[in-house]
Amino acid sequence: MTPRSSFGNNVAVTLTGNLITPLAALGSAPVLAHGLGLADRGSVAGVTAPLMLFVAVAALGLPESVTYFTARGTHSARRISLQTAVVLVTLSGAASAIGVWMARGWLLANGGNLDAALFVALAALVPSLWIGVARGVAAGKSAWGTIAVERCVVAVARLIALIVLLMSDRLTVITATSVLALTPLLGGLIYAAWTIWRVDGDSREGPRVPRVPRRKVTDSELLSYAVKVWFGSMSGILLSRVDQVLMIPLSSSTELGLYVAAVTVSELPLILTASIREVLFSSDATVSDDVLLQRAGRASNFLVFAICVALGTNLFWFIPLFFGSEFAPAVGVALVLLLGVVLGNPGSVAGAGLSSRGHPGLRSFSLGVACIVNIAGILLLVPPQGAMGAAVATVLGNLAACALNLGFYSRRLGLSPVELLKIRRDDFSLLSSMTRRLFGRVRGSR
Numbered sequence: 041m042t043p044r045s046s047f048g049n050n051v052a053v054t055l056t057g058n059l060i061t062p063l064a065a066l067g068s069a070p071v072l073a074h075g076l077g078l079a080d081r082g083s084v085a086g087v088t089a090p091l092m093l094f095v096a097v098a099a100l101g102l103p104e105s106v107t108y109f110t111a112r113g114t115h116s117a118r119r120i121s122l123q124t125a126v127v128l129v130t131l132s133g134a135a136s137a138i139g140v141w142m143a144r145g146w147l148l149a150n151g152g153n154l155d156a157a158l159f160v161a162l163a164a165l166v167p168s169l170w171i172g173v174a175r176g177v178a179a180g181k182s183a184w185g186t187i188a189v190e191r192c193v194v195a196v197a198r199l200i201a202l203i204v205l206l207m208s209d210r211l212t213v214i215t216a217t218s219v220l221a222l223t224p225l226l227g228g229l230i231y232a233a234w235t236i237w238r239v240d241g242d243s244r245e246g247p248r249v250p251r252v253p254r255r256k257v258t259d260s261e262l263l264s265y266a267v268k269v270w271f272g273s274m275s276g277i278l279l280s281r282v283d284q285v286l287m288i289p290l291s292s293s294t295e296l297g298l299y300v301a302a303v304t305v306s307e308l309p310l311i312l313t314a315s316i317r318e319v320l321f322s323s324d325a326t327v328s329d330d331v332l333l334q335r336a337g338r339a340s341n342f343l344v345f346a347i348c349v350a351l352g353t354n355l356f357w358f359i360p361l362f363f364g365s366e367f368a369p370a371v372g373v374a375l376v377l378l379l380g381v382v383l384g385n386p387g388s389v390a391g392a393g394l395s396s397r398g399h400p401g402l403r404s405f406s407l408g409v410a411c412i413v414n415i416a417g418i419l420l421l422v423p424p425q426g427a428m429g430a431a432v433a434t435v436l437g438n439l440a441a442c443a444l445n446l447g448f449y450s451r452r453l454g455l456s457p458v459e460l461l462k463i464r465r466d467d468f469s470l471l472s473s474m475t476r477r478l479f480g481r482v483r484g485s486r
Contacts, residue, residue, distance in 0.1 A: 064195035069304050071202045073297075073363040075211040082293030084216045085300040087154050089284035090140045090147065091161040091221055095168045096277035098132040101270030103176030104395070105262050108269075110180025124262065125173050133166035149289050157217040164221040167228065174231035183234060190230040198223040268401040275407035279414050279437045283430040286418055295426035301363045301370040302427065305355065306377035309347040309385075330455060337389035337460035344385045348378040373431045380435035386460050387442025390449035402448040410441035 072081050102125040140147070140162060148154045178186050201219045205211040284303075287296040351358075352375055360368045391403040417433025425432070446457040 064199040067199045068202050069301065070362045070364075071199075071206050071211070072216060073301065073367060075202075075206045076213065076216060078297040078364075078366050079293050080213050080297075081300065082288070082295070082297030083154055083213050084157070084220070085284055085296050086148060086288045086293060087157040087161050087213075087217050088220050089281055090158070091165055091168070093277055093281045093285055094133070094136040094140065094165055095172065096281075097274045098136040098165065099129055099169055099172050099270070100132055101266035101268070101400075102129055102262070103172040104269040104400075105266035106173060106176035107180040108265055108395075109262065110177060111182075122173065122177070126170060129169040129173060130166055133169045137162040137165045146289055147285065154213065157214045160214065160218050161221040164225060167225050171225065171227045171231065174228070174235075178231065178234060186230065186234045190227040193230060194224050194226050197226055265400065268404060269395065271401075271404040271408055275404065275411035278411045279407060279434070279441070282411075282415060283418050283422070283434060287422065287427075287430060290418070290422045291426045295422075298367060298370040299373060299427035299430055301359060301367045302373035302377055302431065305351060305359065305374045306381060308351060309344045309378070309381050333389075333393050334455065334459040337386065337393075338463050340389055341385055341461060342463050345382055348382050352378050370427065373427045376428065376431040376435060380431070380438040383435065384438030384442045386457070387438075387445035389460060390445040390457065391441070393453060393455075394445065394448055397453060399448070399452055402452060403445060406441045406444035406448065409444060410437040413437045413440045 072084065076084065106122070106125060141158070144155060144158055148158065175187060175190070198219055201223060202211065202216065205215050205219070284296060284300065287299060355371045355374050359371050359374065363370070387406070391406065394400065394403045414433050414437030417436050418430060421429030421433055423429075446460075449455060449460075450457050
């Protein structure tokens with residue numbers, strides 16, 4: 041199977057795993073909304089947001105670096121300095137957890153007494169970072185099936201746990217936080233099983249392609265790439281999560297509750313972009329293919345636009361039905377966020393191309409600028425506008441990142457951004473391939 045013919049299959053596998061998470065989140069969202077109410081739902085988001093933020097920030101770019109060097113030709117992940125990666129993320133995660141705990145008086149200023157819930161969330165930080173490194177190895181080995189299984193298991197376990205708590209009348213801020221923070225740790229069992237399975241040989245699930253000779257990746261190489269990626273990863277997660285971290289101190293848990301409902305819906309199209317970006321990064325790092333890169337970008341843009349339009353036209357009944365009537369004001373916020381997803385997607389694909397071809401620093405710079413724009417917008421708009429202000433700030437940040445990534449894509453890779461935007465007739469064959477394989481896997485899983 042050639043890299044191009046396997047691309048649709050790998051995206052379908054990854055998309056299958058990524059689909060379960062938001063579908064389970066859609067199931068979890070009404071459970072949390074109806075079981076906790078608007079204010080307490082905001083409180084849960086307030087204490088879990090630092091965990092989501094620092095899972096990326098404290099990773100120091102090491103999972104992406106592991107993926108890159110594994111995909112570039114290190115057939116055995118053991119040849120990469122995994123011990124160095126694990127030690128560094130452990131130290132970074134512990135320091136981050138201590139820092140957040142010391143700042144809890146400000147972070148939770150308008151949220152009531154949430155110390156116990158925050159402690160539970162922070163306890164999961166370091167183990168989550170370990171799992172991130174393991175996932176990086178799996179991605180570099182094109183073990184998309186394993187990654188899909190991990191995401192499915194975690195998402196389903198989370199949903200079941202929340203339903204059990206709701207039905208037993210034990211769903212509170214601290215129990216909900218415990219489920220959201222601790223169920224991802226089940227992923228560690230999945231990767232442990234995968235590691236045992238691959239001990240006897242190369243478990244690469246993707247296509248066999250020519251590679252550079254095996255060699256040991258030095259710590260300096262691993263860290264050099266990681267540092268370049270880390271700034272972008274940090275900026276990217278700040279772009280998507282810092283608003284939730286700052287919402288309570290700048291506004292209220294009620295506004296955060298509305299914003300989280302809107303984000304839950306608006307992140308549905310991101311399942312697709314994340315799936316394509318993950319596979320594209322590993323595939324293009326293995327064998328650079330301009331045609332595949334451009335086709336994947338056009339397919340992604342078309343599908344994201346279609347999904348956002350479909351969602352946007354149904355939000356007016358969807359949000360009140362699933363979350364409750366008190367969440368109705370989140371409809372306008374979600375519409376603004378969906379607009380930001382459409383406008384920012386071309387830059388996301390361009391950024392994946394830059395990283396896979398050895399220019400992660402450029403993508404990082406774009407996300408850094410976007411992060412500055414986003415934080416400035418949050419500080420200016422959230423106090424007077426609440427959730428809507430945060431949504432507008434997110435759109436501005438997405439636009440900044442998109443514009444810069446497309447500019448670097450053109451200048452450094454010598455490729456026209458227009459080729460990422462103008463859909464062609466033959467692109468529908470890629471869309472058809474991904475769709476057939478996706479639904480084939482869904483039917484086969486029944």
